[in-house]
Amino acid sequence: MREHHAKGTGTTHMQGKGIIWQVPAIILAAVLLLMGVQVSPAHARFNDTDTGALAVTAARIPAPAANTVAVTKSCDSFLWWAQAKISVGSSPAVPFANYHELKVIDPDGVVQFTGDLSKSAGRSYSSGIQSISDLSGTWTYQIRGYYKVPNSTNSWVGQPLTGTLNCP
Secondary structure (H helix, E strand, O other): OEEEEOOOOOOEEEEOOHHHHHHHHHHHHHHHHHHOOOOOOOOOOOOOOOOOOOOOOOOOOOOOOHHHOEEEEEEEEEOOEEEEEEEEEEOOOOOOOOEEEEEEEOOOOOEEEEEEOOOHHHOEEEOOOEEHHHHOEEEEEEEEEEEEOOOOOOEEEOOOEEEEEEEO
């Protein structure tokens, strides 16, 4: 651009090619507005749907019914030694669940065992022989169903059937 000073007026007039770029930009903006093009943050819309093996939008997985589950539990002791044992003999399938679990929690609130009830090794817990003072207190067991989403690490957790074992 070139500056041009008008004689005796003390003003400066801008002359140059700036106007040449302003007109096309204004025309382009007007055309884009008329076409409905908006400059805005990205938005996406998805219309595809697919169905899975379990066709529910929300399901509540109930706890196993207490009268349908057979649990054997004992706190055996001899002199200064003791052993806590919890075993699930039978537990029917819970509605909507595709996995069933036994969890055993010691008197300090630490999970000592988590077992898959579909496997024989997952149905029984034994603390092993320990001093009576180490086993003393209330042990808790939970039996619950899960819906594990196929091909995923996601799962829906069911309500637990909770029981206790008191070791003196």
